[in-house]
Amino acid sequence: MITEQKAYDLLKKMEDPLLHKTLEETNGILEVKAKEEKAHVSVKIALAKTGTPEQLQFQMKIVDALKKAGAETVGIRFATLPEEELEKLRASGDLQSDTGGLLSPNSKTTFIAIASGKGGVGKSTVSVNLAVALARLGKKVGLIDADIYGFSVPDMMGITNRPKVRENQIIPVERFGVKVISMGFFVEDNSPVIWRGPMLGKMLNNFFSEVEWGDIDYLLLDLPPGTGDVALDVHTMLPSCKEIIVTTPHPTAAFVAARAGAMALRTNHEILGVIENMSYFESKLTGEKEFVFGQGGGDKLAEELRTEVLGKLPLQQPDWNEEDFAPSIYGEDHKIGHIYGEIAGKMVQLLG
């Protein structure tokens, strides 16, 4: 059993993870309620910044502390500190004034995550080509290769140089008008990445906070396949992210992809649409279409997720240009390059 007073006394000594000031100093305790008969405590805490990985850790710290003090169950709600408190903190130098970072609420950048239920369906191919197609439409585009273990974007785009560092900020590598960052830039000689969960979340966070993205319209994220840790980190880190789900036309592939869609919906990410890749093979000789991987997966998935199919991409390799080698990028005049252009146009329209 724990009283409201005791819970309050515990909380007021805990520090806002961003400010390193106690919740008492920041007036961050908005509400403490204890139902003594049930040993349940519910609290409402205001932080300088919500939706951060630090918030998650702080949440666990609070639950721990309250349970040690006798609570059986704990409910926590978070809010952002009121503007006048933030103003006071800025004035005293405890909170750096918001320079309009990518993750700040007044950021004009739209995040678009490309997800799939499993690997090998062409998620990275779709990510790099959509990024390039959006840049061809004159948009300012960034691309994060968030597949930290299975990074492939640098190779697919034919990027051979590494990012430069300027005043502790990483300058993304620009290729075909797209600013790119990938774990692949930071490992030597294609060695495997062997980190565990918490490091991954940190790395991802660095991709947002320590990279000089500048003023960009769209930031695409090539997510790892499936619904694992990194995908979940992205979902929690970016509360207003849009999603595109990639699937092959086989009905079972669509079934697996639906899980990625369900994850997006559960974290309140809006699904922009479905892209069906490897939809068919079209004979160059006869023009006949063969549905080598089955049919209907994209439509079925879109129906299930109550969204639309943004496009269907046939099987075909890009034309390789030995002088400017980018093995997975389709030229603007390539048949598939055209389809990417159409999808990009639809996306711009949908995003208003």
Ligand SMILES: Nc1ncnc2c1ncn2[C@@H]1O[C@H](COP(=O)(O)OP(=O)(O)O)[C@@H](O)[C@H]1O
């Ligand atoms: N429409 C397509 N036609 C031909 N090959 C494709 C197509 N889409 C993807 N591929 C190839 O399939 C493989 C898997 O694609 P990739 O984008 O790496 O998938 P994922 O990121 O989902 O694992 C790659 O070798 C890629 O070049």
Ligand SMILES: [Mg+2]
């Ligand atoms: Mg990939």
